[in-house]
Amino acid sequence: MPDYSFLQYIDSRLLFGFSFSSEGNILASHIVECAIVEAVKSVQMGAAERILGHPWILNAQNVRLKYFEEMAQQVQTGDNEWALKHFANPRAAITTWFENCIESEESMEQYREKKFLPVYKEKLEALKNGILNETSCENAISVAKEYILNSLEKDYTCSQDLSKAKASDFQHFKHAFEDELKSTKEPQLPTFKPLLSSQRVSQRLGCTEYCKWCGALCWGEFGHAENAGDLAKHNSSHQIGGLHGISYHGTRHLVVTKCDERKDESFVLFGAKKENGDREFRMTWNEAKAHEFYKDWNYIKHYKSEFNDLMTWFFIKLNTDIAKELDLKPPLPDEMAGVKMDSTLADILATIRTAIAAEDDG
Ligand SMILES: [Zn+2]
């Protein structure tokens, strides 16, 4: 929103000089700004309420069901692009998708367009009455100052000596105030902040951190990492490591192991690449889990396992493409033989839906 109050101030002073009329004129333009700000807040809250009422956004698992369901259906048609982006950077992929979904849901754009002007007029009328219902200049200006402070976070300074205001000064103030409001054009539709900037909306997505090994999205609540102790740790149903590009050092085959199944005494390599092709760190998995890079996660099996089969289904569908993208090799056939999947995508999705519905009801 352009801040033209300074120019407005100069104009008014030229027009009216230092008088109660100029005060009324200047305050009117500030009050218009207040009404715009209040209308934007109100419409934005209304838009958030509308979106929060949809069942798919009830909680993180419902959101993720919709997300992975749409993604899986795309993979089913042979289009792997979105899924590959997701498994490479889950946080960015789900956040972008979520933002697009909520902005396009029942056309938020149209909702804002429809609501803004009526709400603006309502707010302006209420502010105007709040000022004009006062019985003295001093009180009216004090009410206006409060509105300006609340809505615009500005401290308005009156240039008149209010203690010397006469009844006729108040009349001049009111006329100038009303005249200016009457001649003010309806504002154009302002730019609204994305709905995702509302914490009430964004928290429905849950924690969007992902396991640095397998790429599984955390199942914790939004902002849980701010807690102290164990509650701060991210946790998830770890998925096949190859989904996030983990491979065997040397042979470069994608691995099929999940973080919670990897043997503690097995060796892992990570960190910057050295000249001889080794990595900066080599240690047992047990040690790696306590390493600075990884200690903010739990690597034990998670009780929430509804999505496990779906992730395995994704790996079966995508492993060749993931390997190609990362210049790696698909899993060893022996290992891949152990990644069994008898169910169809429809069965898998139906099972997830039933489990989630039971949890939502419970
Ligand atoms: Zn993991």
Ligand SMILES: [Zn+2]
């Ligand atoms: Zn988390």
